[in-house]
Amino acid sequence: MKEVAIIGAGPSGAAAAIELLERDVRVTLLDEQHRPGGQIYRNVTQMQPAVAKVLGKDYTSGKVLMSKLLEMEERLDHLTYHTGAVVWSVDRTREICWRSDGKSYSKIFDAVILATGALERPMPLPGWTLPGVMTVGAAQIIMKSGGQALRNSILLGSGPLLYLVAHQMSQFGRAPKAILDTSTFLDELKAAKHLRPDAITFGYLFKGIGLLAELKKAGVKRIRGVEDAEIEENQAGLEVSFSVDGQRTSLSCEHLLLHSGVVPNTQITRALDAQHDWDGSNLCFNPSTTVSGSLKDVDGFWVSGDGVSIMGAEAASIRGRIAALDVCQYFEGKTRPKPDESQDAELGRYAPIRKFLNQAYSPKPWFLTPPPHTIVCRCEEITAAEVHAALVEGAQGPNQAKAFTRCGMGTCQGRYCGLTVSNIFAQAKDTSPSSVGYYRIRTPIKPVSLGELASHEHQN
Numbered sequence: 001m002k003e004v005a006i007i008g009a010g011p012s013g014a015a016a017a018i019e020l021l022e023r024d025v026r027v028t029l030l031d032e033q034h035r036p037g038g039q040i041y042r043n044v045t046q047m048q049p050a051v052a053k054v055l056g057k058d059y060t061s062g063k064v065l066m067s068k069l070l071e072m073e074e075r076l077d078h079l080t081y082h083t084g085a086v087v088w089s090v091d092r093t094r095e096i097c098w099r100s101d102g103k104s105y106s107k108i109f110d111a112v113i114l115a116t117g118a119l120e121r122p123m124p125l126p127g128w129t130l131p132g133v134m135t136v137g138a139a140q141i142i143m144k145s146g147g148q149a150l151r152n153s154i155l156l157g158s159g160p161l162l163y164l165v166a167h168q169m170s171q172f173g174r175a176p177k178a179i180l181d182t183s184t185f186l187d188e189l190k191a192a193k194h195l196r197p198d199a200i201t202f203g204y205l206f207k208g209i210g211l212l213a214e215l216k217k218a219g220v221k222r223i224r225g226v227e228d229a230e231i232e233e234n235q236a237g238l239e240v241s242f243s244v245d246g247q248r249t250s251l252s253c254e255h256l257l258l259h260s261g262v263v264p265n266t267q268i269t270r271a272l273d274a275q276h277d278w279d280g281s282n283l284c285f286n287p288s289t290t291v292s293g294s295l296k297d298v299d300g301f302w303v304s305g306d307g308v309s310i311m312g313a314e315a316a317s318i319r320g321r322i323a324a325l326d327v328c329q330y331f332e333g334k335t336r337p338k339p340d341e342s343q344d345a346e347l348g349r350y351a352p353i354r355k356f357l358n359q360a361y362s363p364k365p366w367f368l369t370p371p372p373h374t375i376v377c378r379c380e381e382i383t384a385a386e387v388h389a390a391l392v393e394g395a396q397g398p399n400q401a402k403a404f405t406r407c408g409m410g411t412c413q414g415r416y417c418g419l420t421v422s423n424i425f426a427q428a429k430d431t432s433p434s435s436v437g438y439y440r441i442r443t444p445i446k447p448v449s450l451g452e453l454a455s456h457e458h459q460n
Helices: 011-022 050-055 063-075 138-148 160-171 185-194 200-219 268-270 313-332 340-349 351-360 384-392 398-405 418-429 450-454
Strands: 003-007 026-030 080-084 086-090 097-100 105-107 111-114 117-118 134-135 154-158 180-183 221-224 227-234 237-244 246-251 253-259 261-265 277-278 282-287 300-302 374-378
Touching: 003 011, 011 026, 011 063, 011 313, 050 138, 063 080, 080 086, 105 450, 134 246, 138 154, 138 160, 138 200, 138 253, 154 160, 154 374, 160 180, 160 253, 185 221, 185 351, 200 221, 200 351, 237 253, 237 351, 246 398, 261 282, 268 398, 300 313, 313 340, 313 351, 351 398, 374 418, 384 418
Parallel strands: 003 026, 003 111, 026 080, 111 300, 134 253, 154 180, 154 253, 180 221
Antiparallel strands: 086 097, 097 105, 117 261, 227 237, 237 246, 277 282
């Protein structure tokens, strides 16, 4: 029996696993969390009803999918589900190494589906490394894992998640003081050309209008067109200063939550040295795949969900099923056609609203290439000025900047500075990030201890 490894148990990984299991394909599912769901459906199968109601229908809708996966784990012997498993190496032979419970393991698979989802885009501002500053996604993890919201908060950035999390916090009784939105009404007006009169579009728009109404009712101040934000410490905790229409002002809070959209998590595809393409609409790199998600230049690997390009949880589940069906075709040695028309049409329904969101809430130049004194690499505490200095001294791109500065060589392995460094080089050279390139990612993809390596076990 063929065996497929799926890395990630979010909506895409779970959907792919279920599709394969129903076709009697052996599946090994590797996920860092201890329950399925990924970030969007984190802890959904164990969440108390009262808390789940606060988090909303978009969250609870994932319970059916995740419950089905857990039911299949109990019933089927051809599913091996490793929770708390951190993948630290993947190579082109399809050998995967992971660590769990203080030990390290490895195994070679017949095919691999990468369902590793997305990362929040880095939003480097002066002071973003201060205590109390975190991402909006981190604040949402606290709600989903601990059933409570941060107090005395301000949200800064743009995009739907900014407003969703603000609403969820208000439902927990801790409405944020303000939302500082970097986008403008003009941005939305220009992006409106992408909208289509269909159920997906109307659903998103009505949901957004509802969130705005609820936040206004909760007394949350909303300020749009925010620019040049900086963060400092004060007696209250934090002070964020910013400009709107040339006027400078400031607000105080205990927690400042940053968000400027999400981008595909490409660490593993980069480690495989797969081809990546610059996505000019979302200003990020996407792995180069076929319509079914298989990597174009690495045999036996598929990418599904938001790891391909950002389209949201519902589309991620569809992509997971499409990838699983393509894997079955691959095993049978058949010519692999594009997804059938119904699946293709189902996935295509999400394209117009995604184009609108990408343009309306596009990240702004003032933090894509931050001021010189801003820390870019949080792990190694490297500033934008030091990256510029490396360029002047002869570094030709992000990889050379590593040698000059150690930027991107810390614990996160460049996850939260890679795009910024590429943007800095692109701006300085007056070219596109696609010409500048990105970090080469090498094993270990994530930290692994010597003790875990010493106990390494290869599985047959």
